[in-house]
Amino acid sequence: MKTLSSRDNPTVRQLRLLAEDAREQRRQGRTLLDGPHLVSTYRQRVGLPRLLVVSESGLDKPELEALLALHPGQETLCLKDSLFREISGTAAPVGILALIDIPATPPGPARGSCLLLDAVQDAGNLGSILRTAAAAGLGDIFLGPGCAGVWTPKVLRAGQGAHFSLAIRERADLAAVIRGYPGRVLTTAVEGGQSLYALDLRGSVAWLFGSEGRGVDSSLASLAQGRVTIPLISEMESLNVAAAAAICIYESVRQNGNVFGSSA
Amino acid sequence: MKTLSSRDNPTVRQLRLLAEDAREQRRQGRTLLDGPHLVSTYRQRVGLPRLLVVSESGLDKPELEALLALHPGQETLCLKDSLFREISGTAAPVGILALIDIPATPPGPARGSCLLLDAVQDAGNLGSILRTAAAAGLGDIFLGPGCAGVWTPKVLRAGQGAHFSLAIRERADLAAVIRGYPGRVLTTAVEGGQSLYALDLRGSVAWLFGSEGRGVDSSLASLAQGRVTIPLISEMESLNVAAAAAICIYESVRQNGNVFGSSA
Numbered sequence: 049m050k051t052l053s054s055r056d057n058p059t060v061r062q063l064r065l066l067a068e069d070a071r072e073q074r075r076q077g078r079t080l081l082d083g084p085h086l087v088s089t090y091r092q093r094v095g096l097p098r099l100l101v102v103s104e105s106g107l108d109k110p111e112l113e114a115l116l117a118l119h120p121g122q123e124t125l126c127l128k129d130s131l132f133r134e135i136s137g138t139a140a141p142v143g144i145l146a147l148i149d150i151p152a153t154p155p156g157p158a159r160g161s162c163l164l165l166d167a168v169q170d171a172g173n174l175g176s177i178l179r180t181a182a183a184a185g186l187g188d189i190f191l192g193p194g195c196a197g198v199w200t201p202k203v204l205r206a207g208q209g210a211h212f213s214l215a216i217r218e219r220a221d222l223a224a225v226i227r228g229y230p231g232r233v234l235t236t237a238v239e240g241g242q243s244l245y246a247l248d249l250r251g252s253v254a255w256l257f258g259s260e261g262r263g264v265d266s267s268l269a270s271l272a273q274g275r276v277t278i279p280l281i282s283e284m285e286s287l288n289v290a291a292a293a294a295i296c297i298y299e300s301v302r303q304n305g306n307v308f309g310s311s312a
Numbered sequence: 313m314k315t316l317s318s319r320d321n322p323t324v325r326q327l328r329l330l331a332e333d334a335r336e337q338r339r340q341g342r343t344l345l346d347g348p349h350l351v352s353t354y355r356q357r358v359g360l361p362r363l364l365v366v367s368e369s370g371l372d373k374p375e376l377e378a379l380l381a382l383h384p385g386q387e388t389l390c391l392k393d394s395l396f397r398e399i400s401g402t403a404a405p406v407g408i409l410a411l412i413d414i415p416a417t418p419p420g421p422a423r424g425s426c427l428l429l430d431a432v433q434d435a436g437n438l439g440s441i442l443r444t445a446a447a448a449g450l451g452d453i454f455l456g457p458g459c460a461g462v463w464t465p466k467v468l469r470a471g472q473g474a475h476f477s478l479a480i481r482e483r484a485d486l487a488a489v490i491r492g493y494p495g496r497v498l499t500t501a502v503e504g505g506q507s508l509y510a511l512d513l514r515g516s517v518a519w520l521f522g523s524e525g526r527g528v529d530s531s532l533a534s535l536a537q538g539r540v541t542i543p544l545i546s547e548m549e550s551l552n553v554a555a556a557a558a559i560c561i562y563e564s565v566r567q568n569g570n571v572f573g574s575s576a
Contacts, residue, residue: 093548172436176552185545210549245566279565281449284357285474287558288440294555295562301543302509302563 051104053128060131063101063147067135070197073150079199081146082136084115089209090148091118097146100124103132106143115144137201150199154215157228158188161252161300164222164233166268167194167259168289174198175206176290177257182210184297190220192268194259222256226271229254233272235264236292241275244296249303257293315368317392324395327365327411331399334461337414343463345410346400348379353473354412355382361410364388367396370407379408401465414463418479421492422452425516425564428486428497430532431458431523432553438462439470440554441521446474448561454484456532458523486520490535493518497536499528500556505539508560513567521557 052060065072066080073079078098081087090097100122106112107126116124133141163181168174174196181189191198198218204211226233231252256272258264269275278287278295287295316324329336330344337343342362345351354361364386370376371390380388397405427445432438438460445453455462462482468475490497495516520536522528533539542551542559551559 089548170436172434176555179549179552180555182546183542183544183549183551206552208550208552213546213548278447278562280447281565282446282477284353284477285443285447286472287447288443288470288472288554290552290555291440291444291558294551294558298542298559298563299566301545 049107049124049126051126051128053131055131055134059125060127060135063135063145066147067137067201070200073197073199077150078147079150079204080135080201081148082138082201082205083142084111084144086204086209087144087146088115088118089212090146093209093212094148094151096122097148098123099147101132101135101145101147102126103129103141103143105129106132109143112142112144138205151212151216153217154188158190158225158254160188161186161231162188162190162254163293163297164190164192164220164225164254164256165195166192166222166256166264167262168257169194169196170260171196171200171202172206173260173288173290175203175208175210177293178203178207178210178214178216180290180294180297182213184301186297187215189214189216190222190225191216191218192222193219222268223271226254226256226268232274234274234276234296235269235272236296237269237275237277238263238286239277241277244276244278244299247274247276249300253300255293255296257289260289313371313388313390315390315392317395319395319398323389324391324399327399327409330411331401331465334464337461337463341414342411343414343468344399344465345412346402346465346469347406348375348408350468350473351408351410352379352382353476354410357473357476358412358415360386361412362387363411365396365399365409365411366390367393367405367407369393370396373407376406376408402469415476415480417481418452422454422489422518424452425450425495426452426454426518427557427561428454428456428484428489428518428520429459430456430486430520430528431526432521433458433460434524435460435464435466436470437524437552437554439467439472439474441557442467442471442474442478442480444554444558444561446477448565450561451479453478453480454486454489455480455482456486457483486532487535490518490520490532496538498538498540498560499533499536500560501533501539501541502527502550503541505541508540508542508563511538511540513564517564519557519560521553524553
């Protein structure tokens, strides 16, 4: 395998651009998976990447050797460690990246319970919400134009592979999705909504969550059929949006009897 | 007010060290609050800071003017914008920081329901868990030695002021806390535990949550009275630790009838 050491190599330059820039990812329709967990999840659920990239020191790690063996015939590039670190966003990269095509936006309206996100900008929060949604068995995710780029390496890392079991639409017209949704659309309000625990959440629900700072845009919120308040014992506090989403989504799981769960 | 522009000014140097280094925070017993929300929450719940620091352009903002007016006689320092940005960890700082003494570690054992955290290293997760704990009315938080520095500006920012309504112990001996706890200690397990929704959570519970990668240390987990599994509809997924904590803590809130809640 060839080891590249030049920052000016065109492939290296393309990888660097993809690592840094959500617009570039959209323009190319490609992104990077960082680390063995994401690379292995992608192979299990989607297939082979366009390209694997390993660091020179990564080649010696048994964990990566085993992972490479699962990709026979795969085009693979080796980078000097210093160059690899420039592309990987992690402080101590394990030493493997995959260049993949961003999955195509699935056509059609929402099926069953789903998630609508308005201007969720923190990568960690967005990835955590996707993990919760995937774990709870939700299928469709609609992201409004103000959300963080969902296929950026940071959000992919925080999502821990959840991206590949969800049907994700970026830059969705959330108002149109709400108007066309056949079930109930519920959104959260810090106060004044119905208590989460007084609601009947059986059946299809589209949950609409808003930005970290401002909450859900008020014109969008007014289209929802219900406003839900998570009871705060200490009224001086508020919840992180990913924590609030986890609490609401899992109250739905509980009320729907968790019929597919392995341990209930 | 004097405007400082030199990186070599001793106070500027002290602020820079505090902004960057958790050990330095511990050594000095001080830390920095970044942004008007934290500064104002601190004033409401604790008192006046040692020092306020504003950026030159921040002085013109009505929001900061109003906040400064709430601190009469307060020692305040103005920094050139470029210098301020070096100290503030945020991409677009509003322009106010407070230097505070880290609150003293409260003495005595845990009272009522509480939280034990083992090696939670991500600042965003740690802050989010503190917000959830404070919102749910928990009082005592015990952090094992492997956790991120809880008084770092990043964790403070993610905590959104929750730090000031909790009794936080850093570098706690979690095994000793578990052994001395008068109620039940529950921990989470990805599989094989009792379903969260099959448990009676009334009364005092100490929740023990573990690190992002490895979960709870097995010798600590073996001291807990119960292992709880959050049902995963899709077994290929897992939950972010802050999402898992929110789900568990709020299931306790629900079962305990949310007696102090404003909206149930």
